[in-house]
Amino acid sequence: MADIRTTIAGLQMVNPVMTASGTFGYGLEFADLVDLSQIGGIIMKGTTLNPREGNDYPRMAETACGMLNCVGLQNKGVDYFCGHIYPQVKDIPSNMIVNVSGSSPEDYAACAARINELDKIPAIELNISCPNVKQGGMAFGVTTEGASQVVRAVREAYDKTLIVKLSPNVTSIADIARSVEDAGADAVSLINTLMGMAIDIEKRKPRLSINTGGLSGPAVKPVAVRCVWQVAKAVKIPVIGLGGIMNAEDAIEFFMAGASAIEIGTGNFIDPAISVKVAQGISDWLDRHHYESIHDIVGII
Amino acid sequence: MKQCKDLKIVAVEHPNDGYVLLKLTDAEQLPAIHAGQFVEIKVENSPQTFLRRPISVNFVDENRNELWLLIQVVGEGTRHLANLQLGDTLNVLFPLGNGFSQGVAGDKVLLIGGGVGIAPLLEYAKQLKQVGATPYLLLGGRSANNLLQLDIFRQFGEVYVTTEDGSMGEKGFVTNSSILQLFNSSTSPHRGGNAQRAEGVSFSRISCCGPKPMMMAVAKWAKEHQVKCEVSLENLMACGLGACLCCVEKTVKGNVCVCKEGPVFDIEELTWS
Ligand SMILES: Cc1cc2nc3c(=O)[nH]c(=O)nc-3n(C[C@H](O)[C@H](O)[C@H](O)COP(=O)(O)OP(=O)(O)OC[C@H]3O[C@@H](n4cnc5c(N)ncnc54)[C@H](O)[C@@H]3O)c2cc1C
Ligand SMILES: Cc1cc2nc3c(=O)[nH]c(=O)nc-3n(C[C@H](O)[C@H](O)[C@H](O)COP(=O)(O)O)c2cc1C
Ligand code: FES
Numbered sequence: 001m002a003d004i005r006t007t008i009a010g011l012q013m014v015n016p017v018m019t020a021s022g023t024f025g026y027g028l029e030f031a032d033l034v035d036l037s038q039i040g041g042i043i044m045k046g047t048t049l050n051p052r053e054g055n056d057y058p059r060m061a062e063t064a065c066g067m068l069n070c071v072g073l074q075n076k077g078v079d080y081f082c083g084h085i086y087p088q089v090k091d092i093p094s095n096m097i098v099n100v101s102g103s104s105p106e107d108y109a110a111c112a113a114r115i116n117e118l119d120k121i122p123a124i125e126l127n128i129s130c131p132n133v134k135q136g137g138m139a140f141g142v143t144t145e146g147a148s149q150v151v152r153a154v155r156e157a158y159d160k161t162l163i164v165k166l167s168p169n170v171t172s173i174a175d176i177a178r179s180v181e182d183a184g185a186d187a188v189s190l191i192n193t194l195m196g197m198a199i200d201i202e203k204r205k206p207r208l209s210i211n212t213g214g215l216s217g218p219a220v221k222p223v224a225v226r227c228v229w230q231v232a233k234a235v236k237i238p239v240i241g242l243g244g245i246m247n248a249e250d251a252i253e254f255f256m257a258g259a260s261a262i263e264i265g266t267g268n269f270i271d272p273a274i275s276v277k278v279a280q281g282i283s284d285w286l287d288r289h290h291y292e293s294i295h296d297i298v299g300i301i
Numbered sequence: 302m303k304q305c306k307d308l309k310i311v312a313v314e315h316p317n318d319g320y321v322l323l324k325l326t327d328a329e330q331l332p333a334i335h336a337g338q339f340v341e342i343k344v345e346n347s348p349q350t351f352l353r354r355p356i357s358v359n360f361v362d363e364n365r366n367e368l369w370l371l372i373q374v375v376g377e378g379t380r381h382l383a384n385l386q387l388g389d390t391l392n393v394l395f396p397l398g399n400g401f402s403q404g405v406a407g408d409k410v411l412l413i414g415g416g417v418g419i420a421p422l423l424e425y426a427k428q429l430k431q432v433g434a435t436p437y438l439l440l441g442g443r444s445a446n447n448l449l450q451l452d453i454f455r456q457f458g459e460v461y462v463t464t465e466d467g468s469m470g471e472k473g474f475v476t477n478s479s480i481l482q483l484f485n486s487s488t489s490p491h492r493g494g495n496a497q498r499a500e501g502v503s504f505s506r507i508s509c510c511g512p513k514p515m516m517m518a519v520a521k522w523a524k525e526h527q528v529k530c531e532v533s534l535e536n537l538m539a540c541g542l543g544a545c546l547c548c549v550e551k552t553v554k555g556n557v558c559v560c561k562e563g564p565v566f567d568i569e570e571l572t573w574s
Binding site: 022054063074272 | 302548
């Protein structure tokens with residue numbers, strides 16, 4: 001059987017499949033439905049320094065082969081995470097990773113510093129690419145200066161594995177990737193959602209409360225594969241690929257484009273056990289094609 | 302415990318053009334289901350239907366190990382569900398949400414349903430009767446042919462009907478029903494005082510499921526008459542598990558997930574005006 005164990009910037013994973021932030025809660029919500037120990041890493045909900053109520057309803061619109069969301073980083077803040085959620089998730093036998101968001105470099109750094117104190121959290125994923133909050137979020141992710149400023153601030157406050165999540169809503173994602181690599185990121189993950197919009201023509205109104213939202217699901221996969229391919233060619237740090245993965249074949253595309261691991265987001269809504277099925281499917285595909293290890297196909301394109 | 306599995310379709314009934322009643326079973330014993338809980342259905346072979354579809358549990362037939370879903374056709378996904386055949390399987394994630402308040406013996410609960418919102422009330426009426434409570438059913442529809450399962454409802458409690466076109470029962474909306482007027486006349490003009498209420502009809506609680514304007518009208522009536530009231534919401538959902546935060550409703554505690562904290566809420570928790 002092919003070896004699909006993976007190490008990303010020091011993180012040891014049973015397989016290269018993780019669950020994407022905002023789509024898998026804190027893992028607990030899925031505990032009845034999938035064996036969490038068989039998931040390479042669980043990236044929990046976006047967490048900010050202070051509590052956030054998020055945007056108004058409606059926050060979701062189904063679109064062709066995907067969905068738009070404008071949740072807007074609803075969460076109870078990092079103190080609540082440390083006090084109430086961490087005790088519940090710290091013994092889940094997977095890499096429990098916190099997705100960190102903010103509206104200033106200082107915010108990001110302060111939030112990361114709190115997470116740094118938590119023994120059982122081996123990594124953070126820095127979200128500099130959320131399209132659904134007015135200030136911050138994506139604003140940092142769309143310029144090389146903004147991106148490196150945030151990453152530098154966090155790097156000083158955080159000494160474990162630092163993954164930086166990139167936005168596809170930019171002219172050159174490879175430039176942004178290089179700037180966060182230079183600023184001290186250990187790995188990059190991409191893509192976050194693509195900014196989109198949908199209109200209810202009968203009501204003559206946008207279908208989302210804040211008009212625009214982030215597109216995810218199979219509809220974005222070709223864009224995501226292209227971004228991963230460009231970034232993998234531009235940086236030396238590991239690349240984590242995501243965007244529209246629904247099965248093992250989709251995942252293999254990302255590996256060939258240069259990803260060392262993948263995340264699954266919207267797919268969890270369709271099949272709560274998708275992550276484990278995709279991991280098994282990757283292993284089967286490698287066997288069928290006589291590869292001994294997942295590493296043999298990473299970046300072959 | 303939640304599960305995600307293929308259930309087998311053992312009956313497909315079309316009570317009228319716009320609705321389908323699916324009866325599902327499994328080789329294993331179905332999990333305990335609390336009235337008001339729902340399932341998330343994967344709609345196969347429908348490219349336009351990407352996300353699962355939330356549907357309330359209509360009824361559980363313990364003897365036959367069957368779970369019933371009553372579905373109104375409103376779009377592509379429900380149209381596909383209406384075309385399913387005997388022997389097909391349906392991938393179902395369930396049971397989800399919290400459901401209606403558990404009744405206790407002696408409770409008199411008024412269940413108000415509108416349109417396809419009557420679906421979860423059938424199982425609730427059954428469960429209330431099982432614990433020794435008395436369900437009263439007030440069911441509203443556009444016309445007689447929208448009012449389904451009345452015979453089964455009658456096995457569990459008294460049924461009152463309103464139709465907008467007057468083709469069955471009383472003409473008008475549920476809030477015009479005489480059962481409410483009866484309550485009304487016995488309590489007004491001096492509200493309060495249980496002795497006074499007992500002359501007419503008094504309810505421990507109202508549980509309501511239907512179109513939002515109807516639920517808002519019922520909630521308003523309940524507030525005016527100081528009756529406890531809970532409503533079952535149908536916010537758009539993506540995960541059904543409390544993971545994505547798409548289905549939130551504003552409450553006195555802030556934004557909460559309808560799929561996890563609900564779908565049933567006490568109206569005192571909501572910020573409806
Ligand atoms: C907890 C819960 C329980 C439900 N129980 C039942 C039930 O027992 N029987 C039943 O027939 N329906 C029920 N619904 C509503 C049902 O989920 C929708 O009608 C269905 O998802 C529509 O899918 P579609 O693909 O046919 O329509 P779409 O093409 O998705 O939409 C068609 C129309 O239906 C409306 N619609 C879509 N989703 C919803 C929704 N969640 N709530 C209200 N309107 C919606 C859309 O706004 C649109 O106008 C329930 C919804 C929730 C959230
Ligand atoms: C409902 C929802 C909420 C999300 N919340 C977050 C978040 O808090 N932080 C983040 O970095 N990405 C968030 N995302 C983006 C996903 O993690 C992922 O990058 C994106 O959906 C693309 O992957 P997919 O097509 O597999 O879903 C969210 C996506 C969805 C659908
Ligand atoms: S539908 Fe995802 S949290 Fe309710």
